[in-house]
Structures are given as C-alpha cells and as structure tokens.
Amino acid sequence: MKKRVAISIGDLNGIGLELALINHKNISQIVEPIYFIDRDLLELGSDLLKIEIPKSLKNINGIGKSFNIEAGKVSAESGLYSFNSFKSAVESAKNGDVFGISTLPINKESWKLAGIKYSGHTSALRHFFNQEAIMVMGANDLWVALYTEHISLSEIPKFIKREFLEPFLRIIWLEFKNKFNKIAVLALNPHGGDGGVCGNDEVEIEQAVLNINREIGFDFFSRPLVPDIAFTPRMRNEFKFYISMYHDQGLIPLKTLYFDESINISINLPILRTSVGHGTAFDIAYKNNRILNSKSYINSIVWLANK
C-alpha cells in the first residue's frame, strides 16, 4: 500500500502550486498525496497557471481562509496561509493520519509580515515539538547537517561552544550511525583558524568532537576540517556527510554541485518531514515556463516513499 503523504502547499505566490500540479500524476505512483489547500485557491491557482487540476487530485485538506494570489508578491496573507497549510500538515502527521510531510517553499519575509515568529519551517517545527529539530540537506553522495541556520553571520560565533556542540553531535550519531562510517565536522574560521592566527573557535569544536568520539568509542567525527578545502573532489571521496557550522558553509558547496536535486529533511523530530531544497522562486512564479525543475520535489517524495 502506498504511504499517505501530506503536502503543505507553501507560499501560493511562489512556484509551489505549479510543482504540485505538474507532478501530481508522477508522485501519485509512489505515494498517496494529500494537499493542504482550499478548493477555491486550488482553482484560482490552476486558472492563473493555465494548468488543469488533474482529475485524480481529489485529496485536499482546506485551511479555510482565502486570499488573492499575486504572483511573486511578498504578502502577509500569503505568508499566513502558507503557515496554516504547514501547521495543518504537521498536525496530520502528529495524529498519524499521514506517514510524513513534504513542504513546498514558503517565503520567510511573508511569514514575518504575517507576524509569524519563526524564521522557517525548521525553526517552527522546533517550537511545535519543543525539540531540537536539525536541518539536513543533500542529494546523491553529499549530505550536510546545519549546526546553525537562519541567523545572521554575526550571531554564529556565540554558538560555537563545546557544551552546545556536544548534544548536537550526539543526535547526529544516533540518527546516522547506521548510514555513514564517518562524518566530517567543519571548522568555523578560514584555514580552521590557522593555529590561532584567524580565530580560536576550533578549540571548542575539536574538544566537542574528542569528547563525543570518546563516548562512541571510535573516531566517527572528524577533527574540524579547513572549510575551503573540505569539499574538494578528494575530500568528497572520503566524506559523504558533513556538519557545517553555519548555513552557507554547507549549502554553498551543496547547491554549487547539486542545486536541482537537493532535498531538505528535518531530523530529531517525532514526525518525518522533507522539503524541496529551493525557495519560492518568485521571479519565475506563474510564468508557466520551462525553467521550473521538479527534481528536488520529486526526490523529497521519493525519500519519504523509501523511508
């Protein structure tokens, strides 16, 4: 039997609905999708996109508050709707109505305008479940867990403390010990601080690694690697999973190599959640164009189907 999967529809001013519509038939072959969107908005979006609603797309779960779709626009209404769609999808997973959820992209600025205090899906999940949800992104043979994510660069260093790093490493170990033989841990500073010439945060990272490796009983986590050479072809032969100290440190190389294919998964939560790796792409929304790439969306569904 196919797994029931909740699709939170994302920001309706972005590309999410188009992805949902054009891939419905395809993904229905491996899962049973339930879309968290109201009938009137589904119809409005379908009209704007000039894409018919597939006959078999019947399984929808309304939110109840309509608004006017405006392609590519940051708006409080759209932000609120995408948040409610997401929240309902999460509820359905929590209640066991679905096996897991796949979230289409939301716009963080629209969430902010709507007065939603979370900086993204992952931070909201963290709050819903009062658990340290961790964001992992990847494709093919390159996976990255983000130690910090949607915070400004200036806030990163204060989190680089062994007492915060250790619980994080412990979770990664428990989640991935059966999937990877070893995991790369990145340094924070250029050249890994170069022996203190450009930063000392690596001392904290190294101590956390040593402590957790001692608990585990072998060197599962690497010493902090010099970031700019951690993703060379030679290093990627050695490591398939990386812990990056900040968002762009891990996502720049991942998206440089595998932008179209990457998916996002949340770990350390009581529910299964995947997401496309990209954003709302407001610049190409409702242009019904050929640039739109479905690889990431499909991979996110495949990941759930295979879980």
Place this chain on the structure above:
Amino acid sequence: MKKRVAISIGDLNGIGLELALINHKNISQIVEPIYFIDRDLLELGSDLLKIEIPKSLKNINGIGKSFNIEAGKVSAESGLYSFNSFKSAVESAKNGDVFGISTLPINKESWKLAGIKYSGHTSALRHFFNQEAIMVMGANDLWVALYTEHISLSEIPKFIKREFLEPFLRIIWLEFKNKFNKIAVLALNPHGGDGGVCGNDEVEIEQAVLNINREIGFDFFSRPLVPDIAFTPRMRNEFKFYISMYHDQGLIPLKTLYFDESINISINLPILRTSVGHGTAFDIAYKNNRILNSKSYINSIVWLANK
C-alpha cells in the same frame, strides 16, 4: 624573449620545493624562472626528495640563512626562511629585475612562530607597498575576489560598511572593466538576510553597489546575491567573477569545483604576483608521491607568461 619570473620557494617543510623541481623543465619553456633559495637548501631538499636538481636550474638567488628541513613541521626557522625568500622575490620585482613573482605556499602558523606579523602573502604585500592589495582566486570561468580574507568569522561584520566597500568596488571596476561585463556581489547573511529576518548588512552592500554603479554609469555590479544559490550552474552561466564578503564564501565553491587548477593573484599592487591556490600540504610533503598536482603552479606561471 621569455619573461623573467621570481619564484619564492615557500615553506621548505612543505611541498613547494618538490613542485619547483619537478616542473622546472616545463615552466622554463614559457618563462625564465629565478628561484629564491640557497644552494645548500636546494641540495638538501633535492636529497630528501630523491629528485635531482635539473642541470638547467642555475638561476638561484640565496637568502643566506640556512636551517634543517623537517618534512611537515611547523617551525619558526622554516617560517622565517619562507618569509625572507618571499621578501627578496618581491624586492626583485620592485626593482624591475623580474616581470613578476609566483609564490609557493607558506605556512601561516610558522610565520606566526617566527614573529612575522602578517597573516599571509597578501597581507604582507599590503604592508610592503602600503596599498590595499586584493586577493583574487580562480580558474577557468570562475573567479573570486575576497573582500575580507584571513580574519576570524566574528570580525567580518564590522567591515560590511558602505564606506569601506565603495573603494573596494572601485578598484575591482578599474582592474576588471575590460575583462568582464558584470560582476556578482554576494550578500553576507543566509538568504541575503531574508528581508531583515537574519541580518541587515545587505543594506550596506546594496547601497555601496548602487553608489558605485551610479558612478560607473551602468549596472556593472549586481545587487547582493543570496550566497547559497549564487554558484549554481545557472548563476555561473551568468557570472564569471564574484566578490565574496569573506574567505570561505568564495573559496569553498571555487575549490569544490576547481581545487587543482585554481591560482591566486594579487591585484592593486605595483608588482605582478601570482601564487598556487593550495597550501603547504604538510601531510604529503617529501613523500615523493603521485598525488602531487602541479596544475595550479603551472597555471600561475602561465598567467604571468600571458599577462
């Protein structure tokens, strides 16, 4: 007539000497290399490497202070020697004895042990010439200029001010206006700050870009680009030259794609200087192995030959 090029020998405990010896014949076909090393150390290194000194390698310029080469060791002696080799090579360029210099890698920690106050070649050049030398790295169709470089992550944000960014952009414009049609400028924060959700530094970057573009008369510099999607294949079709706000932001994608080929060039200086893109590789020094890759060293020489 072939151009005379000074080769500063780098940290003799690293892979520099091996690169110089095995590529001498090759690079001598396009330039006339002058090595900044003493005869006794050249012989000692050649013995340790079990690589004969090529008969045609006669053009050496001694530094005068010998020490004992210890493969892979961070040491004050080695740090000091590499600094003096570099300094002499720079002098020869300054005096017009050579067309330009190519620097083999030094170890920053060894420089620090030797009491050298510069965090690398580029910062030393900046001091020698009292000019804002800018570090540019690249290969093939991807080039990156570093706005900040060998400083800790925590120090970066204080440099993201329009009054510091504007003179930098002006130099890049003057240097590259004839080589590129447009240049990508990266944001600092994840998602470019996401409209203020995770940082506001992008306001400063954007203002600097707008001001300089107004001076120039057209949009030569891009608005601050979201960093993690700036190097996707689609974006690299559009941009061949990037300005990164910090070291790893630009060098992670460059080295992920073109680690072996990348070279380093210093711009905004009265002398021409190139360098290999990699470090001293202490882990493979004096192992006379097959891993050693000469592409970057050769590309740095080719760049000077074609300049």
